[in-house]
Amino acid sequence: MLRKRIIFTLIYDQNHFMLSRNFRLQKVGNLKWLEKNYKFQEIAFSLDELIVLNASRDKKSIEEFSLMINGLVKNVFIPIAAGGGIKSVKDAELLFKNGADKIVVNSLLIENPTIIKDLVNKYGSQSVVASIDYKKTSNNIEIYINNGNLKIDLSLEEYINYISELNVGEIYLNSIDKDGTGFGYDLETIKQIQSKITIPLIIAGGAGNEIHLIEGIKQKGVSAVATANLYNFMGDGLSNARNKIIKNGDNIANWNVHKRDI
Amino acid sequence: MNVTIVDYGMGNINSVCSALNYIGVNNINISYDFNTLKNSDKLILPGVGAFNQAMKSIKERNIDVYLKELVLNNKTPILGICLGMQLLGKSSSEGGFSEGLGFVNANVMRFKNNNLIVPHVGFNQVKINSKSKLYSGFEDDEADFYFTHSYRMMSDENINQSSCLYDEDFIASFELDNIAGTQFHPELSQHNGLKLLSNFIKKI
Numbered sequence: 001m002l003r004k005r006i007i008f009t010l011i012y013d014q015n016h017f018m019l020s021r022n023f024r025l026q027k028v029g030n031l032k033w034l035e036k037n038y039k040f041q042e043i044a045f046s047l048d049e050l051i052v053l054n055a056s057r058d059k060k061s062i063e064e065f066s067l068m069i070n071g072l073v074k075n076v077f078i079p080i081a082a083g084g085g086i087k088s089v090k091d092a093e094l095l096f097k098n099g100a101d102k103i104v105v106n107s108l109l110i111e112n113p114t115i116i117k118d119l120v121n122k123y124g125s126q127s128v129v130a131s132i133d134y135k136k137t138s139n140n141i142e143i144y145i146n147n148g149n150l151k152i153d154l155s156l157e158e159y160i161n162y163i164s165e166l167n168v169g170e171i172y173l174n175s176i177d178k179d180g181t182g183f184g185y186d187l188e189t190i191k192q193i194q195s196k197i198t199i200p201l202i203i204a205g206g207a208g209n210e211i212h213l214i215e216g217i218k219q220k221g222v223s224a225v226a227t228a229n230l231y232n233f234m235g236d237g238l239s240n241a242r243n244k245i246i247k248n249g250d251n252i253a254n255w256n257v258h259k260r261d262i
Numbered sequence: 263m264n265v266t267i268v269d270y271g272m273g274n275i276n277s278v279c280s281a282l283n284y285i286g287v288n289n290i291n292i293s294y295d296f297n298t299l300k301n302s303d304k305l306i307l308p309g310v311g312a313f314n315q316a317m318k319s320i321k322e323r324n325i326d327v328y329l330k331e332l333v334l335n336n337k338t339p340i341l342g343i344c345l346g347m348q349l350l351g352k353s354s355s356e357g358g359f360s361e362g363l364g365f366v367n368a369n370v371m372r373f374k375n376n377n378l379i380v381p382h383v384g385f386n387q388v389k390i391n392s393k394s395k396l397y398s399g400f401e402d403d404e405a406d407f408y409f410t411h412s413y414r415m416m417s418d419e420n421i422n423q424s425s426c427l428y429d430e431d432f433i434a435s436f437e438l439d440n441i442a443g444t445q446f447h448p449e450l451s452q453h454n455g456l457k458l459l460s461n462f463i464k465k466i
Binding site: 001002003004005045048070073074075076077078079080096097098099100101121122123124125126127169170198199200223224252253254255261262 | 274276277280281284285310311312315345377379380381382383384385386387399406408410411412427428447449450451452453454455456457460
């Protein structure tokens with residue numbers, strides 16, 4: 001049976017990793033700090049996948065970001081998706097060359113859908129993840145691009161249809177309201193739209209503990225649950241959460257070969 | 263041990279190199295030069311992207327001719343990964359009908375069920391064929407590996423396949439003497455994948 005995935009999202013801004021709360025960023029440390037304090041390569045062995053997003057609000061340097069990815073992927077044997085500020089096929093190529101297995105696109109979906117099609121043709125649907133940032137108002141769901149700054153004039157359902165026609169491989173659905181809160185995923189919206197999506201759906205925003213991850217995993221249309229909460233899930237947090245989820249009988253991968261056997 | 267990753271200009275070769283390094287392969291080349299390929303103990307054919315484009319790049323670089331000589335005549339072991347495995351088959355319907363390298367009698371088509379969530383992404387259980395050396399040392403009869411693909415391989419012949427279920431049974435891996443392939447990505451499959459790569463290097 002196809003397993004559900006647990007994904008960690010690292011948020012990056014100019015040589016540092018960040019905590020994000022409702023899209024406001026707070027610096028926590030650089031790559032050395034991440035390796036030293038969290039033994040990132042060990043933690044990766046509790047993850048199904050890693051997403052790294054360049055959330056810099058200033059001009060994003062793909063070159064600098066790619067170099068960081070290059071350092072990060074060493075001895076990490078899970079798929080890595082990278083994005084934030086991709087404006088051309090050349091930008092994507094640089095990320096792929098430096099160790100990304102997939103790319104994540106957001107604003108470009110609206111700004112230049114032709115490039116999205118080029119990326120899909122060149123690298124295949126499965127290599128392109130479409131990220132959607134949304135906010136809820138009292139009676140509406142609003143879609144945003146440009147780091148949550150620019151509202152676009154489409155309903156969530158319309159936007160999902162628009163994205164599906166571009167033939168991307170996955171959707172990363174991120175709630176700006178829940179981002180970094182630790183209050184749990186926006187299950188209400190997820191329940192509303194999951195049956196309307198025909199490609200794998202990754203949900204993000206709000207996970208603060210393993211109960212939240214389990215709530216997400218249990219949704220039929222959800223392929224993967226993502227969290228960017230460095231403090232809650234680093235250290236032993238993720239491996240403990242993973243063990244609890246397996247014990248709970250939920251359908252996630254169980255790697256039965258261990259380091260010592262290779 | 264001298265391993266060459268066949269470079270036809272597609273895919274993330276980085277993670278394959280990194281995995282080979284981890285399991286102790288020191289001499290890794292990334293090349294499509296005939297002499298480099300010829301002097302290799304093992305070949306790896308990686309790949310992401312579309313089948314027809316990949317075949318086009320392979321033919322432009324004469325890699326099809328080289329591989330026929332080395333894999334079919336010299337019996338150099340080869341491991342195709344994901345699209346690389348599919349390319350070892352006879353044909354694919356991706357992007358219109360295209361012929362593959364034809365080393366194994368198998369064909370590649372899209373998942374049949376139109377209501378299925380495609381691509382098939384994530385870890386899925388492979389039913390291990392105990393005759394396959396790729397899995398030696400795996401104690402259970404199933405193991406999780408990471409897949410990401412929209413097209414899958416089928417064969418009417420016994421090519422020592424191990425299968426995976428996603429709405430239908432398809433070929434997760436095969437192993438015919440010196441020719442092996444995995445639809446999943448061992449380099450992205452944690453220790454299960456590293457073990458499988460190590461088996462390919464040591465036992466095939």
